[in-house]
Amino acid sequence: MSHINIECKNLSFGYQKDETLKNINFRINEGESVGIIGENGAGKSTLLKLMTGLHMNFKGEIRVEDVLLQKSTLPFIRERLGYIFQDSDNQLFMSTVYDDVAFAPLNYGLSKEEAEKRVDHALSEVNGMHLKQRRTHQLSGGEKKMAAVATILSMLPDILLLDEPSAALDPRNRRNLIRIVNGFSHMKLIASHDLDFIMDTCSRVILISNGQIIKDADTISILTDQKLLEEHGLELPLSLSRR
Ligand SMILES: Nc1ncnc2c1ncn2[C@@H]1O[C@H](COP(=O)(O)OP(=O)(O)O)[C@@H](O)[C@H]1O
Numbered sequence: 001m002s003h004i005n006i007e008c009k010n011l012s013f014g015y016q017k018d019e020t021l022k023n024i025n026f027r028i029n030e031g032e033s034v035g036i037i038g039e040n041g042a043g044k045s046t047l048l049k050l051m052t053g054l055h056m057n058f059k060g061e062i063r064v065e066d067v068l069l070q071k072s073t074l075p076f077i078r079e080r081l082g083y084i085f086q087d088s089d090n091q092l093f094m095s096t097v098y099d100d101v102a103f104a105p106l107n108y109g110l111s112k113e114e115a116e117k118r119v120d121h122a123l124s125e126v127n128g129m130h131l132k133q134r135r136t137h138q139l140s141g142g143e144k145k146m147a148a149v150a151t152i153l154s155m156l157p158d159i160l161l162l163d164e165p166s167a168a169l170d171p172r173n174r175r176n177l178i179r180i181v182n183g184f185s186h187m188k189l190i191a192s193h194d195l196d197f198i199m200d201t202c203s204r205v206i207l208i209s210n211g212q213i214i215k216d217a218d219t220i221s222i223l224t225d226q227k228l229l230e231e232h233g234l235e236l237p238l239s240l241s242r243r
Pocket residue numbers: 015016020038039040041042043044045046047
């Protein structure tokens with residue numbers, strides 16, 4: 001059996017008294033590409049944050065690659081997860097794109113030459129070699145997103161977690177990101193209400209509403225179910241509603 005997997009068992013969590021996520025159960029295996037969909041406030045971002053250990057006061061269990069998420073295993077787990085934030089400004093904190101993309105490889109102890117190879121490879125992947133020496137705070141929103149994706153690819157993660165990845169992207173960068181995501185074969189989880197992006201990248205969808213899993217099934221059966229989507233504040237993907 002493959003070692004790349006994520007499992008949540010009876011996972012519940014609340015920021016305050018109310019439960020934001022209620023009794024979440026799923027297992028995702030290597031090679032799967034899973035969309036987490038739901039209306040604003042459903043709990044999508046919270047779910048991704050819990051997997052990366054940003055909030056530890058949850059009930060139930062989270063396992064990443066069969067390792068139980070707890071304080072002592074956070075370094076192991078974080079090294080395997082490539083979490084692409086919704087807001088790229090939270091991901092980029094060095095002065096140039098090169099410094100940001102080289103940060104993780106250098107931190108993991110690679111030599112300058114090896115790190116530079118990783119940087120070039122990651123930037124080529126996002127068609128962003130021309131951004132290498134640019135100052136991050138001068139980039140456009142879409143350029144920042146591609147740079148943020150490169151900072152994650154340079155870590156060579158096992159699992160990609162993307163939170164609303166298509167916000168701020170123009171059509172060309174959007175297509176570019178779809179290509180990158182589809183080229184990343186290990187495992188990915190994409191939280192989004194952009195159902196067209198999910199349609200183009202995911203084979204399985206987990207619909208959440210009000211912190212609960214409503215349905216976990218193949219992408220087509222969920223994204224073609226107009227009644228189900230509308231009941232939970234969503235609409236058919238544009239590519240389907242035009243037909
Ligand atoms: N830091 C926070 N403190 C308190 N409540 C929060 C915080 N972040 C999110 N929430 C609340 O948790 C719920 C789920 O939010 P979120 O996971 O961001 O939803 P989604 O990503 O699906 O839009 C919302 O009701 C939101 O207001």
